Amino acid sequence: MNRADTALADSPAGRELSRRLRACLGADCIIEEVESQRPFECDGLTLYRDLPRAVVLPETASQVQQVLQICDALDVPVVARGAGTGLCAGAMPHPEGVLLVMTKLDKIVEIDPLARTARVQPGVSNLSISEAAARYGLYYAPDPSSQIACSIGGNVSENSGGVHCLKYGLTVHNILSMKVMTVAGEELTLGSLGLDSPGYDLMALFTGSEGLLGVVTEVTVRLLPSPEVARVVMAAFDSITAAGDAVGAVIGAGIIPAGLEMMDRLAVQAAEDFAHAGYPRDAAAILLCEMDGTREEVAQHVDTVATLFQALGATAVTISRDEAHRALLWQGRKSAFPAVGRIAPDYYCMDGTIPRGQVTFVLNEIYRLSRQYGLPVANVFHAGDGNLHPLILFDASDPVQVRKVHEFGGDILDLSVRVGGCLTGEHGIGVEKLGRMTSQFSALELAQLEDIKHAFDPSLNLNPGKGIPILKRCQEYRALPDRHRHD
Amino acid sequence: MPCQTGTDMTEPTDTTGVDTSEAIVAALAQARARKTPVYISGGGSKRLMLGRLCEAAELDVSAHRGIVDYQPQELVITARSGTPIAEIEATLAAGNQMLSFEPPSFGGRATLGGTLACNLCGPGRPWGGSIRDMVLGVELINGKCERLRFGGKVMKNVAGYDVSRLQAGALGTLGVLTEISLKIAPRAERVLTLAYTMSADQALQTMNRRAAEAKPLSAAFWLDGQLYLRLSGAASAVTSTAAQWGGERLEGDAALWRDLREMTLPFFAGSAPLWRLSLQSSAPLCTDAQSTLIDWGGAQRWVSGDQPRDSLDRAAADAGGHATLFRGGDRHSEVRPPLDSVQRRLQQHLKHAFDPDGILNPGRLYSWL
Incomplete structure (x- = not known):
């Protein structure tokens, strides 16, 4: 990218944008120098990087509104960003646009213990909601592995x-209401404090819309009572097939575990070497099955699951003895990504979802592709809900490997769709x-998605070039700036 | 499938699956060409409820029915939209599973498509989720007569906008639903009901306090001075919770919950207007206790009889929710509260994105949609 040191100074339009942004934001809330922008050039998927015209960090919803109004008036793209922990380059800046960083809006506004809700600003971290609710015996259930850092606004987007979904x-199942702003800076409230509106x-449409329909400025989440107890059963299997069958058997027994995770051999070995969780290094796969609820229910279900795993040929079954042991058994799984990061220069994490029953077929196909591309792969799998995270090992400094890793990843996604699953x-x-x-x-179907986009963002300025392809079907397309093309 | 007028409904008895989606597309194409809007009907059970009266030629899709795929270990069922809820429930029961949102079957007439379009759920909704929460994917025919699929049959799917959940409560104004995949749940090992005599105010406090305990509470409703708490789950957990919570153990409780779910309790009888208030669960009682039934642990309140619309809207808004004229009363006027101008514009744009000619259930949700 060839740019002047001060990005906004390069054109009359850029200078006008800069002047207006400075008029509404304090000097410490706007970053225009290229070097200071570097920390914002990508999200958690570092393969994709770019720099915006300006990074802005508003401190109030009113400033968010003004930034949106300015960008709308000047026809400038806006990319909203939370903590930047996303893994699809959804928060990658737009070179012609403003990066709207929401992290300074980080207040927990209110917790209502009787109604079991928390009203929070979008920059609040996922984990801090549960920490604040803990004094009431409540917590916020969704727990992405980045929960220490990731923001609730990003979670919504x-x-x-x-692991507990x-x-x-x-x-989408754990939020009640949100305030959002349209591309033109109009505020609206979606959802309600009741269970529908x-x-x-x-609200359903905005959740998961990747910042393409509006900007989230406040969220009211549901809080759940913290379970009395949680215990985890770890089982090792000598084949992927046996582990896959055991996953189906747990569901078939009428038990919905709080978490049901699977790791294959390479993932187990890397995690064990890293975390010393007590995983058998020779297992073809291990399962971690967590039960939570009342003491009686957990005792009953742990017994059922452990017996089931043994009957299905588990080579080892371990039940957490206490909280410390439970934490240790999870430690391996939770550190699987950094653990895999130690055994190769880089890894590329995929996210396809498949019907649970297809896991053996899909993993064997992934192993075949791994041999074909000559790139090792470690599989971490939210087995309970069919969400695969293959981690492809590669070296980002080798252009050949970078090309191969993209092709391999793409093949895995196509495979997921082919067996009845989805891309992400x-x-x-x-x-x-x-x-x-x-x-x-x-x-x-893509045209219908595009029509939805137009309904909310007719100027196509919210996070352009992400989420849904803008097709070459309308006459106006020829007039669209390059930023919306995806050929 | 011809567009027909009239309400000649027969209760479906066979369980044969028939795919009539081609005929639905053809009927819709004809309606579009003639600029004659359609009123989509399935079992006809909810025609006089939930929305405004829709004066359009009937498009009967009840023949488009049948379970397409049911895999108990995947926790997913896929069925055509005209499939009766009762047929789905019977199939799931054979696999020891259920619909966690406990929809009414309205004498066997309610269909899957209608249930999603109305987002209609029973007493378990606050704990088991709504059909909006459980829908995984849909096939629909939009107002341009295009057959489209969104979502899928897997638990997690964030590719594209969540068009499936958007259909919940849209009352068929965005598309004719033709196929729906749902997440299903195992049946509880044990179900038990505890009854307590107390006022509505005390009941609201108790419901909310109990819901904050990590116990297998699965429903909570109050009527005529009685609070009923339902426990569902592992036998050991249900038994121990019942021992801790006290109250009177109710025999024959299945009939009580069925009558609540099917709206066949005497409270719902008669032709008086029936209002539905969807509120913050802990909001104080804002209507006369004599004419109020409190369900969903406080979050859904039914109010029977003539009520001044404006003051009910204000009271509901103060309690964080809204009021709907669910049944009876003037169904030519709006039955839902007004939306602000930004919401209204966006909702109209969204309608236009799916149904640019306005041929699908016009005016059913709002007069201006």
Whole structure:
């Protein structure tokens, strides 16, 4: 990218944008120098980077509104960003646009213990909601692995999940209401403090919309009572097939575990070497099955699951003895990504979702592709809800490997769609998977998604080039700036 | 499938699946060409409820029915939209599973498509989720007569906008639903009901306090000075919770919950207007206790009889929610509260994105949609 040191000074339009942004934001809330912008050039998917015209960090909803009004008036793209932990380049800046960083809006406004809700600003971290609610015996259920850092506004925009979503649902199931601003800076409230609202369910539409329809400025989440107890059963299997069958058997027994995770051999070995959780290094796969609830229920279900795993040929079964042991058994799984990061220069994390019953077939196909591309792969799998996270190991400094890793990743996504699954379970489309949307959606379906986009953002200035492809079907297309093209 | 007028409904008895989606597309194409809007009907059970009266030629899609795929271990069922809820429930029961949102079957007439379009859920909704929460994917035919699929049959899917959930409560104004995939739930090992005598105010406090405990509470409603708490789950957990919470153990409780779910309790009888208030669960009682039934742990309140619309709207808004004229009363006027101008504009744009000619259930949700 060839740019002057002060990005906004390069044109009359840029100078006008700069002048207006400075008039509404304090000097410490706007970053125009290229070097100071570097920390914002990408999100958690560092393969994709760009720099915006300006990074702005508003401190109030009113400033968010003014920034949107300025950008709307000047026809400037706006990319909203939370903590930047996303994994699909959904928060990658737009080179012609403003990066709207929401992290300074970080207040927990109110917790209502009787109604079991928390009203929070979008920059509040996921985990801090549960920490604040803990004094009332309540917590916020969705727990993406980035929960220490990721923001609730980002969670809403990506409809984030986590290891507990089979039982407790995704973000969309755990929010009641939100305030959003349209591309023109108009404020509206979606949802309600009740369990539904009149008219179309715009809250459902906004959740997971990757910042393409509006900017979230406040969220009211549901809080759940913290379970009395949680215990985890770890089981090792000598084949992927046996582990996959055991997953189905737990569900078949009428038990919905709080979490049901699977790791294959390479992931187990890397995690064990890193965390010393006590995983058998020789297992083809391990399962971690967590039960939570009342003491009696957990005792009953732990017994059922452990017996089931043994009957299905588990080579080892370990039940957490206490909280410390439970934390240790999870430590391996939770550190799987950094653990895999130690055994290769880089890894590329995929996010396809498949029907649970297809896991053996899909993993064997992934192993075949791994041999074909000559790139090792470690599989971490939210087995309970069919969400695969293959981690492809590669070296980002080798252009050949970079090309191969993209092709391999794409093959995995196409495979997921082919067996009846989808491109992304929780990471989103962003820039990363935009080109793959045609494998899941027909041209008519993509056109319908585009029509929805137009209904909310007729100028197409919210997070352009992400989430949904803008097709070359309308006459106005020829007049669109390059920023909306995705050829 | 011809467009027909009239309400000649027969209760479906066979369970044969028939795919009539081609015929629905053809009927819709004809309606579009003639600029004659349609009123989409399934079992006809909710025609006089929920929305405004829709004066358009009937498009009967009840023949488009049948369970397409049911895999108990995947926790997913896929069925055509005209499939009766009762047929789905019977199939799931054979696999020891259920619809966690406990929709009414209205004498066997309610269909899957109608239930999603109305986002209609029973007493378990605050704990088991709504049909909006459980829908995984839909096939629909939009107002341009295009057959489109969104979502899928997997638990997590964030590719594209969530068009499936958008259909919940849209009353068929965005598309004719033809196929729906739902997440399903295992049946509880044990169900038990506890009854307590107390006022509505005390009941609201108790419901909300109990819901904040990590116990297997699965429904809570109050009527005529009695609070009923339902426990569902592992036998050990239900038994121990019942021992801790006290109250009177109710025999024959299944019939009580069925009558609440099907709206066949005497409270719902008669032709008086029936209002539905969707509020913050802990909001104080804002209507006369004598004519109020409190469900959903406080979050859904039914109010029977003539009520001044404006003051009910204000009271509901103060309690964080809204009021709907659910049944009876003047169904030519709006039955939902007004939306602000920004909301209204966006909702109209969204309608236009799916149904540019306005041929699908015009005016059913709002007069201006």
